[in-house]
Amino acid sequence: MKLILLLLLLGQYDLYLARVKYRGGDWYNDPDILVNLAQELNKRTTLRVYPRQVVVDLKSDEIFNYPFLFLTGHGDIQLSDEEVSNLRRYLTSGGFLYADDDYGMDEYFRRGMKKVFPNLEFVELPFDHPIYHILYDFPNGPPKIHKHTGKPPKGYGIFYQGRLVVYYTYESNVSDGWTAVHNDPPEKREQAFRMGINIVLYALTQ
Numbered sequence: 001m002k003l004i005l006l007l008l009l010l011g012q013y014d015l016y017l018a019r020v021k022y023r024g025g026d027w028y029n030d031p032d033i034l035v036n037l038a039q040e041l042n043k044r045t046t047l048r049v050y051p052r053q054v055v056v057d058l059k060s061d062e063i064f065n066y067p068f069l070f071l072t073g074h075g076d077i078q079l080s081d082e083e084v085s086n087l088r089r090y091l092t093s094g095g096f097l098y099a100d101d102d103y104g105m106d107e108y109f110r111r112g113m114k115k116v117f118p119n120l121e122f123v124e125l126p127f128d129h130p131i132y133h134i135l136y137d138f139p140n141g142p143p144k145i146h147k148h149t150g151k152p153p154k155g156y157g158i159f160y161q162g163r164l165v166v167y168y169t170y171e172s173n174v175s176d177g178w179t180a181v182h183n184d185p186p187e188k189r190e191q192a193f194r195m196g197i198n199i200v201l202y203a204l205t206q
Contacts, residue, residue, distance in 0.1 A: 014047045015204070018054040018066040020097075022083075024076030025105060033178040034070060040193045041200060045135075058083035063090050068203045069097045072175050074104040077112050084115045091116070091165040096203035099168045100175040103148045113158060113166060122156040122168065131155070131167065131202040136194035143191040145184065146173035163206055167199060174199075 017034045021027050031053065038049040056063050059082045063069060069090075071077075079087070091097060099109055110122065125131065125141070132138040132155075142155045153172035157164045176182050177192020184192070 012048070013050040015041075015068065015200070016050045016054050016066050017200070018056045018063070018069050020069050020071040021055050021057050022071070022073075022077050022079065024078035025073035025108070026075065027071070027073050029073065029102065030176065030179045030181065032181075033072075033175050036178045037193065037196045037200070041197055044197060045201070058087050061086070063087075063095070064093070067094070067096060068200060069095065070175075071097060071099040071109075072102045072105075074102050075108065077105060077108040079112045079115060084112070088116045092160055094206070095165070096206050097166045098199050098203065099166065100173065101168070101170045102173060102176065103146075106170060109168065113168075117158055117160070120158050120160065122158055122166075125155045125157050125164075125167075129155075129157075130205075131164070131198055134198050134202050134205070136198055138195060138198070142169045142172040142174060143188075143195055144172060145177040145188055145192050146182070148173070164202075165206075167203075 017038055019034055034053040035051060038051050041047050041049045054066065056066065059080065127139060127141050132141060142153045144153045148171060151171045154170045156168045156170065158166040174192050174195050177184050177189045178196060
């Protein structure tokens, strides 16, 4: 029955936004953010995006059903060898991971990605990279949605065989702007949604 339902849903929508569940930190915070981003994608683009959040476990082959994975949190990210291997296989087979530091996960996320790609490094994306211009223009890179330490927002990537497979925003906190609970002003939330839409659209070109 579950398989039949999944097949029906997969035929109805163009895209499912899947959130990564992991051990060690609050992967689940702000549970409405992907729902709200999906609503904006449905309003502003021709995509038919599933209007709910999908939660996936990295050790499951289910991740291969979704071209876009999202990960966020405030602290530790613990990845087993099985999860590392499966995520590597996913990313090198055409998948895309967007990670947004919700403050406090930077060292743990970088540690995890080093396990996934021991021979690859994060590089800061130049401001003329297509991810900042594919629909909305961000001439100075990712927007600053929340102030944590006052450092400038940064957008980093991991490239595998010339393809951007991981995009990571740091000191930006784009996804916090996808929910109303933080009382961000409308202009900040608009920036956040625009950047989120750019990220999703770019991921689909990969």
